[in-house]
Amino acid sequence: xxxxxxxxxxxxxxxxxxxxxxxxxxxxxxxxxxxxxxxxxxxxxxxxxxxxxxxxxxxxxxxxxxxxxxxxxxxxxxxxxxxxxxxxxxxxxxxxxxxxxxx
Numbered sequence: 001x002x003x004x005x006x007x008x009x010x011x012x013x014x015x016x017x018x019x020x021x022x023x024x025x026x027x028x029x030x031x032x033x034x035x036x037x038x039x040x041x042x043x044x045x046x047x048x049x050x051x052x053x054x055x056x057x058x059x060x061x062x063x064x065x066x067x068x069x070x071x072x073x074x075x076x077x078x079x080x081x082x083x084x085x086x087x088x089x090x091x092x093x094x095x096x097x098x099x100x101x102x103x
Contacts, residue, residue: 022064029081030057033089041093048092056085 013019033056034049059081071080 025064025078025081026057026060029060029078029085030054032056032082033085037089037093043097045093045096048089048096051092052085052089055088056081059084 010019013022030053034052037049037052038044060077063077063081071077
């Protein structure tokens, strides 16, 4: 089953470079914000990192499937995906810090 899915995905790309760029886009949009958060923030929050990775990667996949959606002002799709990941990361970080302060 996984082999069949890999074959379908491989056939959908026109070149190897296209496949590499798609993988890069998926990886960066999911991992950039949690990685920067781990380096620069004092308190780590694994649930914020998990949801940021999940939403960043999912946004990339959804935007690639719905490729007819053009972003305004020529904004690259990866910037939009990273932005979604950042919003989710900092929102969960903010909410979890508020919950900890209430306890």
